[in-house]
Every structure is written in C-alpha cells, then in structure tokens.
Amino acid sequence: MADDWISALESERATMGRSSASEKVADALRTRIIEGELRPGTRLSEERIGAALGVSRNTLREAFHLLGHERLVVHEFNRGVFVRELDQEAVLDLYRFRRILEVAAIRQAASDHPDLTRLHAAVDEGSAAAADQDWRALGSANMHFHEALTALSGSRRADEAMRQLLAEMRLVFAAMADPRAFHEPYLEGNATIAGLLEAGHHDDAERELLAYLERAETQLLTAMTT
Amino acid sequence: MADDWISALESERATMGRSSASEKVADALRTRIIEGELRPGTRLSEERIGAALGVSRNTLREAFHLLGHERLVVHEFNRGVFVRELDQEAVLDLYRFRRILEVAAIRQAASDHPDLTRLHAAVDEGSAAAADQDWRALGSANMHFHEALTALSGSRRADEAMRQLLAEMRLVFAAMADPRAFHEPYLEGNATIAGLLEAGHHDDAERELLAYLERAETQLLTAMTT
DNA sequence: GCATATTTGTCCGTATGTATA
DNA sequence: CTATACATACGGACAAATATG
Secondary structure, three states, rough: OHHHHHHHHHHHHOOOOOOOOOHHHHHHHHHHHHHHOOOOOEEEEEHHHHHHOOOOOOHHHHHHHHHHHHOOOOEEEEOOOEEEOOHHHHHHHHHHHHHHHHHHHHHHHHOOOOOHHHHHHHHHHHHHHHHHHOHHHHHHHHHHHHHHHOOOOOOHHHHHHHHHHHHHHHHHHOOOOHHHHHHHHHHHHHHHHHHHHOOOOOOHHHHHHHHHHHHHHHHHHHHHOO | OOOHHHHHHHHHHHHOOOOHHHHHHHHHHHHHHHOOOOOOEEEHHHHHHHHHOOOOOHHHHHHHHHHHHHEEEEEEEEOOEEOOOHHHHHHHHHHHHHHHHHHHHHHHHHHHHHOOHHHHHHHHHHHHHHOOOHHHHHHHHHHHHHHHHHOOOOOHHHHHHHHHHHHHHHHOOOOOOOOOHOOOHHHHHHHHHHHHHHHHOOHHHHHHHHHHHHHHHHHHHHHHHH
C-alpha cells in the first residue's frame, strides 16, 4: 500500500509518554520527512495522523506549526499541511544564502583567527564515515562541516539560519538516487578548505568554497531536472 | 439596481478575507507590541486576552505561535508567553547579523549593478517624514531603506531574515525615549550610502555603512544600560 | 516546607465553512 | 449540483505544572 508510513507511525506511540507532546510529534514527523519516508508533496491529514499517533488535532496542529517554522512543511489555508516541495528556484535561493553566510564566516575568521577544532572534527567525522561506507553519516558530517564553518562568523543568528537551511536541503538530498556519488566528492573539498583556513590563506579558502558551492548547486539542479 | 457595494466588498475580500482568525489576532497583538503598548516582559495570559479579543484559547495559542516565529514573544513551557525582552547580547547579535546581510548586499550590488530606485525612494520617504516632523514615519522609512539595501543581495531569504530582524529591533526602538534624536541622524547616512552606490563607489559605501551601524549599535547599547 | 489557587497543556465534541470528486 | 471529506474555530473539561499565601 502507498501509505505504509501511517502504520509505521503507530509504533511511535510507546515512546511519546512524557514532556511536550507537540514536540514529540514534530520529531517523529521530522525524521520521517528527512529520511525521505514522507515524500515531498504528500498531504498530512490531521485526522489520520492524529489517530495514528494517538494525539488530538490541537496537539498535532501545534506540531505542524513547529515543522512549518522549519520550512519542512507548508500550510495552505483551508487545504491542509503538505510536505514541502523544493523547486529549482528554491534551490537557487538556498545557495545564494549559503554563499552569503559562509563567505561572511570566512572573512570574519580572517580577522578573528578563531578556534578551528570543530571544523577539523567535522572533516574527520566525514573521513570516518567514508571509511565505513556509511553514506548517510557522510551526509551528516558534511552538514556538520558547514555548520562549523558558519559558526566562525560568531553570530548565533547566522548559525541558526544555516541550521534551518541545511535541514531544508535534506528535502532535496532525500530525493537523490545515489547519496554516495553526491556526498563523497565534497569530503576532499572540506579538507582543503579547513587546511587553507588553518594556514591563514583565507582568500584561497573563499575561492575554494565558492567553487565548491557552484559544483554542488549545478549538480543538484541537473539532478532535479531529470 | 445599484449594487456597487458588491464589487466594493469583493475588493475587501482580496486583502482581508484571506486571513485566518489567528492571523488577525496576531496582527492585533503585533501592532500593540511594536507600538510599545505591550511592554517587553509582560505576560500574555491566554484567558484574559482570549476574552478581550473574543477568540478561543486554541485560536489564541496559534496566534502566539505566529508571533513566536517572529521572535516578538517567547514561549516558556508551562509558564506562558511573554513579550520578548532584548538584552545587550541580543542587540550585539542583531548587529552582527545586520553587518553580514547588508555588507553582502553591497558586494553583490558591486557586480550586479542592480536597480536602485527602491533605495532612493526610501531616502525620499525619510526626508518627507523628517520635513513633517513625523518621527514614527522616519523610523519606518529608515527600516525601508535597510530592507531595500538588503534586497540588493538578490536573495529572498536574506530579505526575509532582514525583515524579521528589523521587526525585532522595534522592540528596542519602542523603549527609546526620544525617537527623533535616535532616527534623525541616520537620514543623512542613508542618503550618503545611496549616493555612493549610485556613483559606483561600493567600497566607500561599505565603509560608510559599517561606520553607520557601529554608531547605531553603540548608541542603542548605551541607551540600554541606563 | 506546605497547601491553595491560578494557569497552562492536552484532549474531546461539535458546529461551520471550504474544497473537491 | 450534490455529496463527501476535511480544515477552521469554538467551548468545555481535566491533569499537571506553577505561582502564591
């Protein structure tokens, strides 16, 4: 059947005993969206999901708001809540914003000379994941790298904006056929950028990052046309 | 029959009829927060406000979520929602992020050579407000200028981030004793930046902007210590 | 520290309005 | 056009957490 995911949701009921019910519901739905189990475009019916999770519609609506805040779902008035679908224009804007945040972080690092251990840790995490051939972990490590890079800007808001942005990018990644082919090439790029920053060559690091983002963007866009 | 009123109603429908009850409630609360009528730190009781506005608690809670997304209120679990209070650290981060967004916009403008009419319009709007001695309008014009400046980056996300950021800054402005003394000096700075961009002197525009933001930031921070 | 009152978190039932087959 | 399914919104209820005396 096409909606096996709804019966799979029922197994979550046991773990949802304590603390903010709406957040628990949001967590359950978020992982299923990020894992690609809930495909973009599917409508999230209040009645059916509420019944499956054993929560009231009020609580469920609060969870929908949380996910809407993260842009993982879109709310259409009087029509319901749908898993977000990213079109090419959305991906373009995602990368425009990434360039703004990550370039600003590198330039800030040029004057601050901040600690880079988090950045190197993310590179190591990626190497380990690649060695284990765990492509999902490799994707996570890649995101951790860019989170750590953005953190160099010293702005919590920039951090949070990047976290949100990367969560949205998972919507596209989940639809990618071959996660290895997509994530693996960027492992070397991350190491290069970290090395250049460590050596104080911030201009080179910026150039490498921009080339890196350009490659990733075009690769994603061409994958979306097919 | 003279049923002109039907078409008159339909024009209303385009603007008003689209909004849900929770959005209307959020609008009402937002203006009261921005105008300073609801001071930072005050708790927004579900029961009292619900009764005052004639909406149910469920609807009111949805409105609270909307305002929470805009960071105008903070939600403390099992305690309620409060009008957000910005401390000095919050203002520091606000300005850190403004520098990132606005500097990125100017650098993008240096390569894109985009249309600057919106920017000049905001400057004119400020001049008119100053001539009318309407300091509230001057504050709005100032915000429109920075929105228009950020728009030069070409990123919708950057636009939205700046809109949110400026809405939060109103929380501090509302607490300022003398809006004239605060907003008036920046009118000249806006005109200078717009002129430098028009002339293609983007580096000078960036320097002027950074000095401008530095002044505003320290002025706000010192005003907050008293 | 305790007992009380208040307020939020959550759920339920229902009525109304809206979209779609 | 009708019928069905669904979202929106209301009001009441109770448990749990918090604030107050």
